[in-house]
Every structure is written in structure tokens, then in C-alpha cells.
Amino acid sequence: MNARGLRALSIATVASIAAGLAMVFFYAPEEASQGFLQKIFYVHVPLAIVCLCGFMAGGLMAIQHLRSGESRWDLRSYVAIHMSLIFGVGVLISGSIWAEGSWGHWWVWSSPTLVSFLIIFLLYATYQPLRFSIEDPERQARYASVFAIAAGAFVPLSYTAVQMSSSYVHPRVLGPTYDNLPGSMMLTFLVMLVGFSLLFVSLWKLEIAAKQARWQLRSLRRRLTDEPERPRRRSAAPSLEAPMPRSGPALPQPATSTAALAAGGERAIGAGAGAGAGAGATAQRQIA
Amino acid sequence: MSASEPALVSAPAVAPALAPPARRVGLLAATAAIMRKEMRVELRTLESVPGMALFAVSTFVVFHFALNRTSVSGSLAAGILWVTLLFAAMLAVNRLFVADAEQGGFDALLLAPVDRSALLLAKAGSLLVYLVALEVVALPAFALLLLGTSLGPGLGELIGVVALADVGLAVIGTFVAALAVRTRARDLIGPLIALPLLVPIAIGASRGTAPLLAAHAGTVQVRWLLLLGLYDLVFGLIAYAVFDFLLED
Structure with missing residues (x-):
């Protein structure tokens, strides 16, 4: 912390x-x-x-x-x-x-x-x-x-x-x-x-x-009440949703919790999209 | 759509056998190509340079009435000249990347196998050309409308100061334009960021040109040329180092 x-x-x-x-x-x-x-x-x-x-x-x-x-x-x-x-x-x-x-x-x-x-x-x-x-x-x-x-x-x-x-x-x-x-x-x-x-x-x-x-409070509250994520309000402050899972030993999250699964899935999707884009660029290059 | 998909998928499989290995276009060649495109767009649409030149001339007229003077000289003349040129440059800076952001120019560049710095170099080069074109109109207009003395004796030195200041204006203008073009209030954010960054250019350029526009023409002090040159160099390197991150989408 x-x-x-x-x-x-x-x-x-x-x-x-x-x-x-x-x-x-x-x-x-x-x-x-x-x-x-x-x-x-x-x-x-x-x-x-x-x-x-x-x-x-x-x-x-x-x-x-x-x-x-x-x-x-x-x-x-x-x-x-x-x-x-x-x-x-x-x-x-x-x-x-x-x-x-x-x-x-x-x-x-x-x-x-x-x-x-x-x-x-x-x-x-x-x-x-x-x-x-x-x-x-x-x-x-x-x-x-x-x-x-x-x-x-x-x-x-x-x-x-x-x-x-x-x-x-x-x-x-x-x-x-x-x-x-x-x-x-x-x-x-x-x-x-x-x-x-x-x-x-x-x-x-x-x-x-x-x-x-x-x-953290907001994400915990979301998990408790099961309310859907509200769209992010426009703000000058950085968004903290991305670094939460990365911040090391912050919260011992049970692997079965939906939030952890969702975060993991999101990351996986992000990685997949990145890989896809990379492959696309390579393909483009080869066509060129 | 579905008919074209198999072709797209199978293309990479056959391409290595048929086509020569992917060739990376050199930085200078890419820069030249983008600059040619910029010049062609500007010549066809005429959306930057005529507006800048007209703005500069109108500003000189406004200065005449606002100051209630028929002629100016020395540091006052240098100040009027550089404030006008800075604000006229803002007009070009504001629309430098607008077409690329709105009509997919950025995406096309990211897809092309070229170094992204080519875009920075080409845009700064185009902005430099616009500024030179602006000054070809604005300097004679200034001499005609407001300047009490003749530009003749110090013309060579004036061109030197103007050239160094233009390089700085072009580099910083391009950097700020790229930073501001994806924001919602780009017409506001661009000049707000650019003006403080351009203060050292304004200092060097106006202090440098002041003796040239004085009643008894003097010479440029070397330290102003040094200030302009160093600032151009340092900011050029900074812009080169961080520019790629503005295109990663």
C-alpha cells in the first residue's frame, strides 16, 4: 500500500x-x-x-x-x-x-x-x-x-x-x-x-x-451490490482501474471472484487484440 | 464483404513466395513523400498560407490604430512583428493535423512500413514552408505599413534571425499540434500550450531583430542567435524523442 x-x-x-x-x-x-x-x-x-x-x-x-x-x-x-x-x-x-x-x-x-x-x-x-x-x-x-x-x-x-x-x-x-x-x-x-x-x-x-x-472502495462496493459499472465520468485525474490488479500484494482476491475473473478476461482480451493488431500489421507489411 | 475475406487471409501465404521481402521505405524518402502530399493539399485547398498572410496584414493595420502611430522602430517594431508572426503561425498550427486525424491519415501512416518520425519531419518541414511563405508577404507589408526605417541594411541578418526562429516555431508548432489534435478543445489547447513554449523563441527573435529595426541600425548580438539555435536543437530532440507516443493508437 x-x-x-x-x-x-x-x-x-x-x-x-x-x-x-x-x-x-x-x-x-x-x-x-x-x-x-x-x-x-x-x-x-x-x-x-x-x-x-x-x-x-x-x-x-x-x-x-x-x-x-x-x-x-x-x-x-x-x-x-x-x-x-x-x-x-x-x-x-x-x-x-x-x-x-x-x-x-x-x-x-x-x-x-x-x-x-x-x-x-x-x-x-x-x-x-x-x-x-x-x-x-x-x-x-x-x-x-x-x-x-x-x-x-x-x-x-x-x-x-x-x-x-x-x-x-x-x-x-x-x-x-x-x-x-x-x-x-x-x-x-x-x-x-x-x-x-x-x-x-x-x-x-x-x-x-x-x-x-x-x-478500491468503489470496486468493492460494486462487487457487493452487483450493480453494473457506470460509465466513467469525464475527469482530468488518471483512471485507476487498470493498475489495480498489478499493484502487487494489495488485496488478496479470491480467484473465483467475478471481478478478478473479469479483470483477467479483460487483460486476456486486451492481449489478444494487441497480438491481432500486430499480426495484422505484419500481414500488411508482407502484402506491401 | 465475405467474398473478399478469403483473399485477405490467403494473401500473406502466397506473398512471400511471389513478392520480394518487405522493403522498409527510408526515413528521408517517406518524409519527402509526406511533404509532397502536404504541399499538394495546401496548393489545392489553400487553407493555411493565404489565411495566415491576410491575418498578419490585418494585424499590422490593427496595431496602427491601436497604438495610434504611423511608424514604429526598434524594440517596439520587433515586438509587433513577432507577436503578429507568432499568432499567424498559430493559425497553421491549429489545422496542421486536423485532416490527418479526421480523414484517416494517421491510420494510413501507422499501417505503412515507415518510421513514424517521418510524419514529424514532414509536418515540421511543411510548417516551415508555410512560415517562409507567410514572411515573404508579411515582412514587406510590415516595412510598407508600419516600419519607420528601411529594412535594407540589416536584411541579411534579419533573414538569419527569422530562419532560426522559424525552425523553432515549426518544431514546437508541430509537436503541440500533434498533442492537441485529439483533444476536444484543440483550438484552445493548442495555443495555450504553444505560447509558453514559444516564449524563449519570442525573446530571442525580438531581442535579436530589435537593433536591426532601430533608427540607427545596429547588428544582431550573437547570444540571441545562440539562444534560438540551442532552443531549436533541444526542442527538436525532445519532439523527436516523444513524438512516436502521440501516434500509438
Whole structure:
């Protein structure tokens, strides 16, 4: 089950974020020029790093999905991008607050980091509409993975392009001048980074576990009530019906149960159709 | 139907004896064949290029009234030019694969013993031809209607920037068109995905052309050419790597 380890992970998340926040307010020194306002750095930058890593992790999981064809990888990629989008909203809001506080404007075009983040966010904002507008679940998963791979590669590319295009006026707390942070600020920043990474991973696992539990509940209920399968409602979320039998030691299903038989039959039919199509293609080739 | 079935079944049995072994058509030959088909379809239907050119000219007129200016130069001119070209390119991107999706072109390609990348190459090549045709109309129209300075001195460099930007537009446009064509809202999804992906192209192209369109014409900075070239290359490789998965049906 995916929920394994979730409790320990949640405790670690709460502990590290609590410790991080305590360090932000009581341990890290106030920055000379920006004063108290600079504290938002400890939220904004870790959020942004975790969010971008989440986008790229979604791309890697999508590669795994296309290679293996297992829809659980599609679910993982979907949830990673979904979570990163939520984190991304947090990045844009905290970035705007920081910009208003230190430059007096809610939005600053001269900050390449913020601008490239916005472009990446706008690109990923089309991920859910793309999924939603493809009805066939198999095709939806495949196209979404293709999108996730291209968009994941776009993340570093857009950063380079926007960095090249702008003059460097952003207060570069991170990046080339990474090592001029005093030790106490660096330590606080790292604790917050760990905290937000753990938060991302716990939320990611939680959503996957919740989705799987919901699907298991639904299939069990169907088995109990013998009601016919309702047509799938159109949704941007991946369909979980395919990976259920594959998820290893999830449910000890009795071999005589109709659901297991049906699933097995379906797979057999699918394999047969695949083989048929393959044979057809070979025949075509030979005719040609 | 039933009369034709035995023939279909027995064909493979006799084919190996009579016909030479199945020959795979080379990638370039397949690409050329598909591109010839594309060009012929475009010449017969004229559904992309004239619309794009007319759209570009109308947009220049709209810019004239919206900005209330008789002439523009420098980065403003470069911005107007590239926004217009990007949006005109969207028109072709939106219908690039529509005929193939609706009239069985994809199925035919999957049945044919050719590399699927041929479709990507041919479509990107066709889109490139459309874009060049568009610019042959749009650049003189822009110079005539809006540009305050002469295009003459920096024409060679302008063509270089335009060519690099066109390659990127063609690659990304083809990739996005293939991604969006099977969706229900393809006219919406296509541009929504394409525009963020084209931002680096817009940056490189407009920053690159700005000095060429300025009152005192300058030269292109090499880094914009480098940005465009690298982006074309990287996205070309990405599109090549994942394109096959868009056709697996």
C-alpha cells in the first residue's frame, strides 16, 4: 500500500517545518537592508525549489510511464504535477508579497527568476485542461506523459532563456552568489527546504493513497451490490482501474471472484487484440 | 464483404513466395513523400498560407490604430512583428493535423512500413514552408505599413534571425499540434500550450531583430542567435524523442 510510512513522514514534516519556522523567527539574524521582510525568503525560495523539482520529477515519472506502460506511473506523475501547481500558487503569492515589500510593486518584470517561474506555471496550468479534454483514459495518460516530459525539459530551458534576456537586478540570494549567505541563515534555509520537501512528498503520497483507497472502495462496493459499472465520468485525474490488479500484494482476491475473473478476461482480451493488431500489421507489411 | 475475406487471409501465404521481402521505405524518402502530399493539399485547398498572410496584414493595420502611430522602430517594431508572426503561425498550427486525424491519415501512416518520425519531419518541414511563405508577404507589408526605417541594411541578418526562429516555431508548432489534435478543445489547447513554449523563441527573435529595426541600425548580438539555435536543437530532440507516443493508437 502506498500509505505505508505516511505517518512517520507526516511527523517528520511537522517537526522539520516547526523547527524551521522557529529558526526563522528566533535564530536567523535579521537582514541588514530588508529587515523583517527578508524572512519570507525562507518560505518563498524553498517552495519554488520544491515546486520546480516536483515538475521535473513529474516528467521523470512520465518517462517511466511511457517506458513501462504502467498506469501507476501516470498517477504518480499526475499527482506530482498537481501538487507542484498548488505549491506554484504559493510561490507566486509569496513572491508578489516580497516584491511589493522590497520594491513597492506587486509584480516586477526585471526579476528573471519570477518571470521564468510565471512562464513555467502558465505552461503547467494547461496540463489539467489537456487531460480533461481527452476522453479515452489510455490516450489521456499517454498524451499527458508526453506533455509532462516536454514541459519538464522546458523548466531549465526557460530559466536559461529568461536569465539571458534580463539585466541582473534581482537580489540574488541564491544562485551564483549562493555562498555569501551567513552560516545561520544558510542552516535555517536548509531546514526549511527539507521541511517543504517532506511536505511535498507526504502530500504526494497522501493523495495517491486517497485515490487508490477510493477506487478500491468503489470496486468493492460494486462487487457487493452487483450493480453494473457506470460509465466513467469525464475527469482530468488518471483512471485507476487498470493498475489495480498489478499493484502487487494489495488485496488478496479470491480467484473465483467475478471481478478478478473479469479483470483477467479483460487483460486476456486486451492481449489478444494487441497480438491481432500486430499480426495484422505484419500481414500488411508482407502484402506491401 | 465475405467474398473478399478469403483473399485477405490467403494473401500473406502466397506473398512471400511471389513478392520480394518487405522493403522498409527510408526515413528521408517517406518524409519527402509526406511533404509532397502536404504541399499538394495546401496548393489545392489553400487553407493555411493565404489565411495566415491576410491575418498578419490585418494585424499590422490593427496595431496602427491601436497604438495610434504611423511608424514604429526598434524594440517596439520587433515586438509587433513577432507577436503578429507568432499568432499567424498559430493559425497553421491549429489545422496542421486536423485532416490527418479526421480523414484517416494517421491510420494510413501507422499501417505503412515507415518510421513514424517521418510524419514529424514532414509536418515540421511543411510548417516551415508555410512560415517562409507567410514572411515573404508579411515582412514587406510590415516595412510598407508600419516600419519607420528601411529594412535594407540589416536584411541579411534579419533573414538569419527569422530562419532560426522559424525552425523553432515549426518544431514546437508541430509537436503541440500533434498533442492537441485529439483533444476536444484543440483550438484552445493548442495555443495555450504553444505560447509558453514559444516564449524563449519570442525573446530571442525580438531581442535579436530589435537593433536591426532601430533608427540607427545596429547588428544582431550573437547570444540571441545562440539562444534560438540551442532552443531549436533541444526542442527538436525532445519532439523527436516523444513524438512516436502521440501516434500509438
